[in-house]
Amino acid sequence: MPRKISEYIIESLIKLSGFLVIIFVFLIFLFLLRDSLSLFRVYRVGEFLFGRNWLPISEPPKFGIVPLLLGSIYVTVGAIIICVPMGVAAAMFIAEVAPASLKHILKSLVEILASIPSVVLGFIGIVWLSPFLKHTFALPTGMCGLTGSLLLAFMALPTIISISEDALVGVPRTYKEAAFGLGATRWQALWRIVLPCASSGIIAGVMLGIGRVIGETMVVMMVTGNSPVVPVSILQPLRTLTATIAGEMGETVSGSEHYFALFAVGLVLFIITFIINFIADSCLRRARK
Amino acid sequence: MVKETIIKTVNLNCYFGPLQVLKNLNLEIYKNEIFGIIGPANSGKTTFLRALNRLNYLNTSYSQSGEIFLASQNLKSINDNILRKKIGIIFALPEVLPISIYNNIAYGPKVHGITDKDTVNQIVEDALKKAYLWDEVKDRLNEPAVKLSGGQQQRLCIARTLAVGPDVVLYDEHCSGLDPISTAKIEDAMQQLKKDYTQILVTNNTKQAARVSERCAFFLMGELIEIGETAALFTNPSDKRTDDYITGRFG
Amino acid sequence: MSAEGKKMNAAKIREKIAFSVLGLVTLFVVMPILMIIFYIVKNSIGAINWEFVTQPPRNGMKEGGIFPAIVGTIVLVVGTMLFSLPLSVLSAIYLVEYAKDNFFTRSIKLSVVNLSGIPSIVYGLFGFTLFVLFLKLGTSILAGSLTLAIMSLPVIITATKEALESVPVSFREISLSLGATRWQTVRYCVLPYALPGILTGTVLSLSRAAGETAPILFTVAAFYLPRLPRSVFDQVMALPYHLYVIATQVPNIPVALSFATCFVLIALVFLMNLVSIVLRAHFRKKKLW
Numbered sequence: 153m154p155r156k157i158s159e160y161i162i163e164s165l166i167k168l169s170g171f172l173v174i175i176f177v178f179l180i181f182l183f184l185l186r187d188s189l190s191l192f193r194v195y196r197v198g199e200f201l202f203g204r205n206w207l208p209i210s211e212p213p214k215f216g217i218v219p220l221l222l223g224s225i226y227v228t229v230g231a232i233i234i235c236v237p238m239g240v241a242a243a244m245f246i247a248e249v250a251p252a253s254l255k256h257i258l259k260s261l262v263e264i265l266a267s268i269p270s271v272v273l274g275f276i277g278i279v280w281l282s283p284f285l286k287h288t289f290a291l292p293t294g295m296c297g298l299t300g301s302l303l304l305a306f307m308a309l310p311t312i313i314s315i316s317e318d319a320l321v322g323v324p325r326t327y328k329e330a331a332f333g334l335g336a337t338r339w340q341a342l343w344r345i346v347l348p349c350a351s352s353g354i355i356a357g358v359m360l361g362i363g364r365v366i367g368e369t370m371v372v373m374m375v376t377g378n379s380p381v382v383p384v385s386i387l388q389p390l391r392t393l394t395a396t397i398a399g400e401m402g403e404t405v406s407g408s409e410h411y412f413a414l415f416a417v418g419l420v421l422f423i424i425t426f427i428i429n430f431i432a433d434s435c436l437r438r439a440r441k
Numbered sequence: 442m443v444k445e446t447i448i449k450t451v452n453l454n455c456y457f458g459p460l461q462v463l464k465n466l467n468l469e470i471y472k473n474e475i476f477g478i479i480g481p482a483n484s485g486k487t488t489f490l491r492a493l494n495r496l497n498y499l500n501t502s503y504s505q506s507g508e509i510f511l512a513s514q515n516l517k518s519i520n521d522n523i524l525r526k527k528i529g530i531i532f533a534l535p536e537v538l539p540i541s542i543y544n545n546i547a548y549g550p551k552v553h554g555i556t557d558k559d560t561v562n563q564i565v566e567d568a569l570k571k572a573y574l575w576d577e578v579k580d581r582l583n584e585p586a587v588k589l590s591g592g593q594q595q596r597l598c599i600a601r602t603l604a605v606g607p608d609v610v611l612y613d614e615h616c617s618g619l620d621p622i623s624t625a626k627i628e629d630a631m632q633q634l635k636k637d638y639t640q641i642l643v644t645n646n647t648k649q650a651a652r653v654s655e656r657c658a659f660f661l662m663g664e665l666i667e668i669g670e671t672a673a674l675f676t677n678p679s680d681k682r683t684d685d686y687i688t689g690r691f692g
Numbered sequence: 693m694s695a696e697g698k699k700m701n702a703a704k705i706r707e708k709i710a711f712s713v714l715g716l717v718t719l720f721v722v723m724p725i726l727m728i729i730f731y732i733v734k735n736s737i738g739a740i741n742w743e744f745v746t747q748p749p750r751n752g753m754k755e756g757g758i759f760p761a762i763v764g765t766i767v768l769v770v771g772t773m774l775f776s777l778p779l780s781v782l783s784a785i786y787l788v789e790y791a792k793d794n795f796f797t798r799s800i801k802l803s804v805v806n807l808s809g810i811p812s813i814v815y816g817l818f819g820f821t822l823f824v825l826f827l828k829l830g831t832s833i834l835a836g837s838l839t840l841a842i843m844s845l846p847v848i849i850t851a852t853k854e855a856l857e858s859v860p861v862s863f864r865e866i867s868l869s870l871g872a873t874r875w876q877t878v879r880y881c882v883l884p885y886a887l888p889g890i891l892t893g894t895v896l897s898l899s900r901a902a903g904e905t906a907p908i909l910f911t912v913a914a915f916y917l918p919r920l921p922r923s924v925f926d927q928v929m930a931l932p933y934h935l936y937v938i939a940t941q942v943p944n945i946p947v948a949l950s951f952a953t954c955f956v957l958i959a960l961v962f963l964m965n966l967v968s969i970v971l972r973a974h975f976r977k978k979k980l981w
Contacts, residue, residue, distance in 0.1 A: 169782035177803045245714040269903025339707035367811025369906040429809030526871035536862040552872040
């Protein structure tokens with residue numbers, strides 16, 4: 153019967169599609185690995201992971217990613233310090249304090265923030281934030297880790313706010329009502345009962361925010377100064393893993409050591425974000441149960 | 442008149458995960474009869490019903506052992522969708538698709554490949570008449586089915602099941618949510634359907650079973666306790682547990 | 693006043709302070725969003741005109757418009773949708789309607805989580821090495837769209853999954869009990885009712901793809917390409933990449949032009965977001981169950 157055959161085809165396509173999703177993850181890993189291994193054939197892995205000099209065009213070239221790794225870590229930590237308290241506080245306000253109409257407006261604004269392309273934020277960084285910081289802190293240039301952290305914090309806020317808000321709203325009403333029954337004010341119930349209950353969900357949200365920030369490319373490439381040296385303070389130019397790939401790829405020759413080194417950096421990024429997202433997702437799933 | 446067996450179970454055991462819900466069930470159901478199944482909650486009545494048209498498998502933890510035969514054919518040799526065409530089911534709560542009355546009933550014939558408009562029209566009309574619903578809806582077949590009352594929706598469910606032309610119709614406590622008038626209409630319809638269909642009725646309402654069925658089975662905690670002619674079962678049950686349930690000492 | 697009363701008062705005061713702080717923080721989160729939009733609009737008013745939006749660039753980008761970039765972005769968005777929508781919907785159908793709870797299914801779900809966490813630059817690397825080099829597509833619309841499509845997979849899959857899961861289980865039971873096959877059930881009783889959710893999720897995902905720079909850096913983007921693309925193997929200009937380049941690498945471009953480009957980009961992204969919101973509201977009104 154023709155109907156049976158067409159149905160068999162479509163059901164096979166459906167099963168194949170599910171399979172393809174797994175294939176893509178493997179493909180990405182494999183292609184990164186393949187070109188990274190080409191580097192490790194001529195350059196020691198230890199030198200790569202722990203070397204403190206990233207000098208791809210010197211003779212001989214040095215591909216130590218410590219300055220890049222530290223650069224990524226500095227901006228990420230800086231961003232997290234800013235956006236976690238702000239994000240959780242805003243989530244608390246939206247979830248528990250704001251009246252319904254205001255809640256709607258606030259959530260829409262957060263959604264608008266989430267949709268702003270990263271290159272636009274980078275642009276704002278260049279034309280406004282960077283000169284502002286340079287002026288305020290009397291820096292030689294406004295292109296430093298702090299500029300990046302501020303913008304990245306702003307970018308990660310929607311993730312943290314929406315997941316934290318979900319976590320807060322997900323706390324059973326009975327807990328709050330029990331607290332009220334014992335005479336607690338709304339703030340006391342929020343701070344002492346609801347927040348701790350929602351903490352695992354919030355932590356998952358923070359981890360997802362971290363993953364987003366570490367993986368961000370355009371903002372850091374435009375405002376952090378792109379100086380691949382081990383950063384001492386956040387007020388100096390630095391370079392992240394992501395910006396290295398984006399910035400230097402255009403200057404490499406396909407098949408050169410430099411080219412493979414950038415893929416190795418990509419592999420490191422892939423593994424780091426893989427781990428962070430895996431942990432975050434496990435936390436989220438546990439929190440939902 | 443020789444009674445022809447249409448459904449037969451042999452050593453049927455049903456499990457949801459590790460929990461055994463039906464134990465060693467052996468029974469036979471004859472063609473064109475109305476067969477009632479009574480018993481308290483969690484006796485396995487619904488599980489038995491849904492084992493007949495393999496709806497239990499929608500639950501991923503379900504497993505079963507034993508054999509079920511439909512007119513001497515082992516169920517395992519029939520494809521799911523053909524089986525469910527032959528054995529239809531009416532659920533406890535009337536659930537209709539959010540489409541017109543006509544399309545709700547035409548859906549069954551459509552998925553079985555009947556596309557000719559006139560044929561479908563005739564099928565819809567016949568089904569609605571058999572379900573005692575035609576007069577009430579014949580002028581508004583294109584209205585959304587959700588606008589019907591509960592009793593009408595349940596009769597719609599009966600009509601859509603009849604529209605695919607089954608041999609057996611299963612009723613899973615189908616009047617539990619209905620008022621007495623709707624219930625009476627449906628029971629009338631069931632009596633009229635006897636000549637063309639075999640009907641199996643699961644009910645928590647022993648009085649309904651007494652009214653409607655010809656033979657009856659009493660299930661208790663997954664086991665078939667007693668089976669026999671309805672009148673005899675109700676007036677003179679052989680097992681004490683049957684007697685206790687029917688007289689209301691427990692349940 | 694009794695000791696009890698004093699304690700109550702103190703608690704109430706603390707609550708007022710706490711809630712005010714939360715509100716203040718939320719203000720700090722929300723105000724910059726509006727300020728950024730206002731800032732961009734204000735500074736681009738001078739340069740936004742019909743010519744800017746409809747003319748190709750002239751004189752090395754110092755004059756003329758950005759029409760090719762707008763077209764390029766739209767073309768990439770359409771390409772992304774063509775490649776990612778069918779695959780995503782089929783995968784989601786597999787996960788919700790066909791998959792059993794086994795290792796294979798869990799792998800697919802884990803893969804979706806992974807894909808959503810991979811940094812955009814890593815997608816760019818992958819797209820470069822798979823589509824541009826390995827499959828020999830060259831830097832082209834095809835390579836760029838495919839890269840963006842893989843990036844969009846997790847978002848559309850998740851949105852489709854949620855849409856499918858929101859269709860009442862009873863619809864499937866009714867259909868199956870009447871003797872329909874699994875695929876018939878999905879096609880007639882599930883998919884039509886999930887379509888709204890799928891649509892809104894897709895438009896949202898595409899609006900994100902429109903603003904992405906990193907994945908198109910090495911796979912399709914060109915800077916100064918005054919003529920429109922003639923085939924899918926052509927390179928193309930794109931708004932995010934264009935903004936990045938004129939903000940960081942091309943000197944002597946009138947600042948108003950950069951702001952104007954930025955404005956067009958966020959206007960496009962916001963427009964797509966708006967479409968998704970309007971769709972969502974429209975379907976919510978028509979909710980049939």
